[in-house]
Amino acid sequence: MLELVLLSFVAGLLLLGLRNPFIWVLTYIYVDLIGPQKIGWAILPKIPFSLIAFGAAFAGWLVFDRKADVRFSFRQFLLLLLLAYCGLTTVMAEFPVDAAEKWAWVWKVLVFAIFLPLTLTSRLRIEAVALFLVLAIGTVVIDGGIKTALGGGGYGHLRFFVNEDSGIYESSTLATAAIAIIPLVLWLARFGTVFPPDWRVRLFAGALVFACLLIPVGTEARTGLLCIGVLAVLLLRSTRRRFLYMGLAGAVAMMAVPFLPQSFTERMDTIKDHKGDQSASTRIAVWQWTLEYVKDRPTGGGFNAYLGNSLDFQTTSTVSDGSTTVVETQTVTDQGRAYHSGYFEMLGEQGWPGLGLWLLFHLIGIVQMERIRRRFAKGTTADERWFGQLANALQQSHLIYMVGALFAGIAYQSFIYMIAALEIALVFAVRRWGAARIARPGQSVRPADLPLPAEGERA
Template sequence: MLRSLYVTLIYFAFVILGVAAPFAFSLGYVWVDTFTPQNVAYSIITQIPVSMVMAGLAIGGYLVFDRRSPPPISLNLILVLLFAVWVTITTFFFAVSPQSALVKWDWALKTLLFSAFIPFVIRSRVQIEAFLQVYLFALTVHFMPVGLKTMVAGGGYGMSLGVVGGNSGLSEGSTLAAVALMMLPIILYLRQHTVLLPKNTVTNVLYIGVAVTTLTCAVGTFARTGLIGMAVVGIALFLRTRHKVIVGLAGVAVLAGLLLLTSDAWNDRISTVTTYQTEDSAMSRILVWRWTLGFAADHPLGGGFNSYEVNEIHFQALDGSFETVVMRSKAFHSIYFEVLGEQGFPGLALFLGLMISTFLSLRRVARWARVTPGMEWLRDLAYALEVSLLTMMACGAFIGVAFQPMLYYLFALSTCLSHQMHRLRTGAATVPAGRAGAATAVPILARRAGVKPQA
């Protein structure tokens, strides 16, 4: 009961904050979408259509109170909207599994449209950081228990270690490991540049603790995707830093500490990366990717959402018995093959275009901020989002999360940074003069966000 009451109070806190600062309604939607309070609480909030209500408040709050300085039309916005149109066309005209496709279309379309909406309401440095802090807060609830349990007793593949059960979304080990590592560069950015929280020993220790927990969470899931993500993050951060010796030594120390946490079971699981030919899970992914290429050749415009449900793959057993195994409805397990199989070559072109456009946009922001005094925060955030995007692009090659929010939040944030750079260059935005020690207060947050509190 106490858990339900606590979660419900957080939900209504976003509603109250949104009355003074309408962009907070959008933060509330991010929290609901990520934390999924209806799956965590036992009562009270489970009776409320939390996502629909918060989405309505976010859109209504913007239309009624916050329609000022709309962002210019960007390439990312055009690509996202075109993608939304295309997935709708494939769902209603090309779907090979119509009923299942309609179910996925319902939530995937919301993800696309909300990511297009974010740049309209997240317009300043304070608002961008508020978005990051809320997203981190919501995600921490998922990866913190896994990380702590791994430190105490070790993890395990396929074990339910988080607050939400099941084997989808953030309750699935590979996805959780990828998202936790995606957040690591963002955590390091917030530790150095936060303006919403006081910068002192306590917050510094908290950020470091959360960063360490993301790593132990990735290890504790026993997901091979986590190993790939750690390699990408480690290499990218090493190349970005100007203190390569210190960072290198710290990386070795962290790696040694993580190895102490691992067990023979973890080592056996990870070692299958190099022996995929004899490992059922890895080999089955390669087979379904091969099937997807053939399917795309026959359905170049895509087969609609969940088109994998029609696959039937015959292969020889890997145990030496020479028996023929039939595998049906094997999921894509890759964002690239997922989009190719479901949305065809036009959808894949739009999806890859979004990634390329986002990366180039972040590069432009970083280059401008690097030579502009006082823009260290913008430069470092652009760098952090680049690493996060690269991490998800690498990990996404082995998990099917092409339409889950994490990638689209990165796309939207890159647009927010690009718009912020434009406003700073034209004098439409100003550099904050100092830190906010009590930024959780509604009037202060509203004032710093540039939103006049509503009566």
């Protein structure tokens, strides 16, 4: 039954795309994030959903979409360079077979990230992508949030639709993504037009935000807790009543502590001292190994170069029998440990050139969103508020990802590149809006290709 429902849903989206081809772009976003072919066990695994959806999305844009407003940004050019560089390092990879396996999905992420902004030429399309991104991740988040609320969480024990530790279903990745989409959830609840804001939309948005906050608890991912802290600081910058916000946030945090599982609080305590936790100690050792590795191979070792590492590190534990306390030190040897950091993932696999391209791509996006946010911070019209608040939400999501990537190997996770595509589209939308106002001063600017289109505009 589950397979038939999922198959019918995807098939329905593909059929709707016959009327409006942009829906195929949204279909690919859903398929890429959720992976319906992984959920099934009989019919779905045999259907190449990703290939079908991407082929339809690209063909629909190429054949039916207008190209007059298509622009290619510098950030897309950076992604194109990164794509070519990753292909080159894959050819020269230290572990060619393993590198080819990762390249098989990374190139699709980068190609779609380059392609997606070309399709986002209106407000409705920008909002639709933001909505599908939120709801696709929200599908997994709601499932995990319900299980956590019912006591089904725990490190390595929280189960989702897919019983595998990869993609959006990996605990640290999901914890980061769940917190990163909260600003977009709040923005859609205020400025969305697909589902006009009313009490039902606000109620669902509040419930989804709560489920997002439960994911770090259910997965016991320390990265998620750090992301919540970053979100709290970023929201403080945006709120007008800061002292009231700080008081309420502190009160909610204090009231939540007694309800947290003991296993969660014990795991979060390991943030204070990495030597007391083998997982954290391993990360430090891998990062040190990576820095030494790129001294000899500054251009990186290709995908999955970490398979060549061999680590010796020490962990400490405290043993008490009630009267005496003994601190024990143990030397641990490990091999082939993953980077557990998007930054060191890029450094070890693509070297300093790849890391530089990756950091420049993200830094430009954050700076561009800050410029738009400041420009429209005191916006008085609906257009200006829409621009400013979306830029603020995208920047917050991006910054949360950058913090999460410090401690999770998510350099190539597709959700951040979809957020980046929205940023690129927003920059072009602001430029078109400004150009139209200069061309027609004093007139209302609402043509179909601008972010505030006339009523009835099709995507």
